[in-house]
Amino acid sequence: MNKKIKIGLLGWWAGKNEGDNYMLQCLKCAFSDFQLYPQRIPFKSNLKKLLLNRLDFVMVGGGGLFIQRPPKPFNSFHRWGWFLKPKLSFFGVSIEGLSPEYEAVTRQLIEKSRFFIVRDTRSFELLRKLSPKVELAPDITFLYPRRVRRDPSPQFIGVNLRKTDTCDASLWADSINSLKGRKVLIPLSNHENCQDTDAMSGVEGDHLPCFDISAYGRLEFMVAMRLHSIIFAVQNAIPVIGIAYAPKVRNFFSDLGLSEFCLEPDEYHRLPETFRKLCSKRDEIALRLQRYTEEASSELSARIERIKNEISGNSSR
DSSP states (O other): OGGGSEEEEEEOOOSSBHHHHHHHHHHHHHTTTSEEEEEESSOSSHHHHHHGGGSSEEEEESOOEEEESOOTTGGGHHHHGGGOOSEEEEEEEEEEEEOGGGHHHHHHHHHHEEEEEESSHHHHHHHHTTOTTEEEOOOGGGGSOOOOOOOSSOOEEEEEOOOBTTBOHHHHHHHHHTSSSEEEEOOSBEETTEEHHHHTTTSOSEEOSSOOGGGGGGEEEEEEOSHHHHHHHHHTTOOEEEEOSSHHHHHHHHHHTOGGGEEOTTOGGGHHHHHHHHHHTHHHHHHHHHHHHHHHHHHHHHHHHHHHHHHHHHHHO
């Protein structure tokens, strides 16, 4: 019966970023009872907006950012949202910031949505001021934690760096090279002009040509920038140091209760001392990460069931 219900999965499905790919896979699995239509945003034509009206439900998800404004085309929702027939929802987005001029359209999006769920406490605090409808839940990938078979005696330090205007990857490479231990470099993105392999060229270690989740099985620790390279470490109880090239990384560590292990883009000089602290608390941190993953998975499972019941109920009326 649910297969008759058509759901559009709108998100940042770039195709060459493993974090985006896995978020889409999780959404597909979570809502597999329905007929699903993934669509990458932003749209390149008005035709895409018109096609949405063939659906029963539209879900914008996968963690894409509100960077001072909603992502296109939702930043202009006040101009075209009136003709949107299917129910609208947002799941798992994060808010880097919101300019006052976009507060009205964001409030309209929230009020129009059947549900509006963000993935970190800071995002929740920013949007809760606009509407009490905003909800908080863990990142969607914790619904299906990406666990791998762990080596009984892991010996590697996993590394993920990316190109960004806020962070000098070469300075981080030098600091990472100063850490004692073998390194394995795990790229999360092979997107053109944003390839992680380029950013990590100065790090000494095993260079993987593309993302390989099995590499996490060899890791004792990790130093990483991209959010989902960090999240995959957490899901395998691997103590990790984050580099906050964007607020979403800092926000995640805050929710973990491990802000002391999240460094700012210019704090590469603090990496050795922070790494020593990480090593001294390894077992305690690993246990915390395991507990967080289990609780997040349980919370998301309950949330998904409620949402699926809502979609089925609304569509049957």
